[in-house]
Amino acid sequence: MEVKTAENKPKRKSAFREWLDSIAFAVVAATLIRWLFLEAYTIPTPSMENSLLVGDFLFVSKLHYGTRTPQTPLQIPLTHQKIWGTNIDSYLSWIKLPMYRLPGFSHVKNGDVVVFNYPDSLGLPADLRPNYIKRCIGIPGDVIEVRGTQAYVNGKPAENPERMLQPYLVYTKEELDTKFFLKYDVWNRRNESENWSPIAELDSVRKEMVTVGYRVVTSAKVAAQFREMGMKVVQDIMPKDMPENVYPNSQLFAWNRDNYGPLRVPKEGETVPLTALNIALYRDVIENYEYNDKVEIEGTTVKINGTPVTSYTFKQDYYFMMGDNRSNSADSRYWGFVPADHIVGKAVFIWMSLDPEGGLLDKIRWRRLFNLID
Template sequence: MEVKTVHQEQPKKKKSAFREWLDSIVFAVVAATLIRWLFLEAYTIPTPSMENSLLVGDFLFVSKLHYGTRTPQTPLQVPLTHQKIWGTNIDSYLDWVKLPMYRLPGFSHVKNGDVVVFNYPDSLHLPADLRPNYIKRCIGIPGDVVEVRATQVFINGKAMENPQKMLQPYRVYTNESLDEKFFLKYDIWNRRNESPNVYPITELDSVRREMITVGYEVNTSADVAKKFQEMGMRVEPRILEKGERSEVIYPNSSLFDWNQDNFGPLQVPKKGETIQLTTENIAKYRDVIENYEYNDKVEIDGTTVKINGTAVSTYTFKQDYYFMMGDNRSNSADSRYWGFVPSDHIVGKAVFIWMSLDPEGSFLNKIRWKRLFHLID
């Protein structure tokens, strides 16, 4: 005898085209968000501070795995956004919930010479993980003593090897005018800068009032400067004198006569290291103590420090810090101007360029083909 079940299996209802499309979009967003958070994130270079190592218009991938992925401090945000919702001025996050930031294990640590993406620490009005993304070369790691002498970086008293394509300012004198085509040949004429890095300078004979030389101020590499010398040109590095204090240089104190070309010595804070709070150390590290160590209440009057109402004569750093500089040394807003990068602001390591577009290129030569899939060193 045939026995029939009481509840016959009902055929599954086929999803509508809209539902299938929506499910695909949700899956893609979730997958992209996880990849972007855990593994790789794409960035573009908008400014010339890392030229010629990285050019304006380079698109690169940044590895989160090298140094370890950070857990989000502000979890309530629109996926795949940073600060603003695309095409609007509307915040893409809510700061109702703020979580402690942790870092998952990575397979490397930030090393001297690494090209690093990090959150710009000086944007204190934003959560740490949503501050603007900067890219620079790591010059000093925790505990290092950083010094710049006539543009040459020294780490712990030893000269650091300069990046191969590092740019420096020079003044070049010739007996003939040089046109744009000449400078383009050596990748010097940079029309993308707000202030062009080639300036004609005319020297006149005081009696005849005739032009005797033409000078140009350029940002270029040491190799190109040497080539100019071999052509018979007079080449002079443009370097600020030691002791010529700049008010915009960190730590912005009259105690130090530092400038962008002659800076330090300055020790990079290291987690667990204790310092005496002398007048000089307060000037050097007050920004760290006030803004990046998560102290509840800090009062500094220049010579004394109080934390939670208690006067302290020593301070132990709670996290590691780094000193960053751009390869275009004379055109880079970096740690010489705004100080140290906290460990919890490190985003990842720049690994390779996957696309490069010349903003000034025509339709036929817009893509810089030689830079595609170029490893970053």
């Protein structure tokens, strides 16, 4: 029969060692949950208003589309680009792995609100580029067009989000004030002129400028209410003959944010002839997101790894994203397609919402807590 002595009795962990073990377990568990299941994000800009507001805190599901394996594995856990509170990189680029996606139970669909890595940040690894959130307007193979602010997908009008914001010209016979616009939620505490501003014209009799209406950014529902009051309401749309610096930034296309396309979204396995128009449309894709070793494009001549090519087959799927605040959103109209390997996950619900300008009693937007995102 074995007799235990003081020498073989197991040593009890110190309180400090138990504390360290608990911290290590919590970090590992949080890292796995963040990678495989859910990750928290916040809304910093108004590009998705009024569907998502500045100060909304979201949970984003990695399970819907399938989580990605890390391209940059040498990284401090629970960080993105920088070590908390510093400007020091939280990762080392010594090792770069191919990126794969685990099976998900869904695919990106038209109308989904999606978090993705901003593709235009080419100096960073793909999985560490800034996180953006937009609504998916076009999936692989779709033809996207915007006609007078209305998006069309394959020739049919896309369903507009209920709270989508658009600019309107509202003509009135009397001056309106902040109190009026606040009543109809056409007001922004951060900048009162951001969502409405007066329209003035020269009075031919009094020889002075008088207010005849307002430029207003609001929803179609509120615009309809203004019409019911007898106001003249028209959409504030950029003319077709006013080219803007939008993707693909080519003189071959006189497009702007309100009159855009038609543009076909690249699809994996699809082959396009490399005409002058297609080179302008898809040059950015071929050069930056297809993992080609060497691409040379001069005029209408394209060489890949030194070999001239007259057609190109896409290696992955792409998506076209737009913000719900259509006149105040830097989206695919300005910087192009989102590659499939940049998709992070689907925004599913708001777990907290804080008004950046709210006071002690109205800081939390209670009505938005635990709202599903549609």
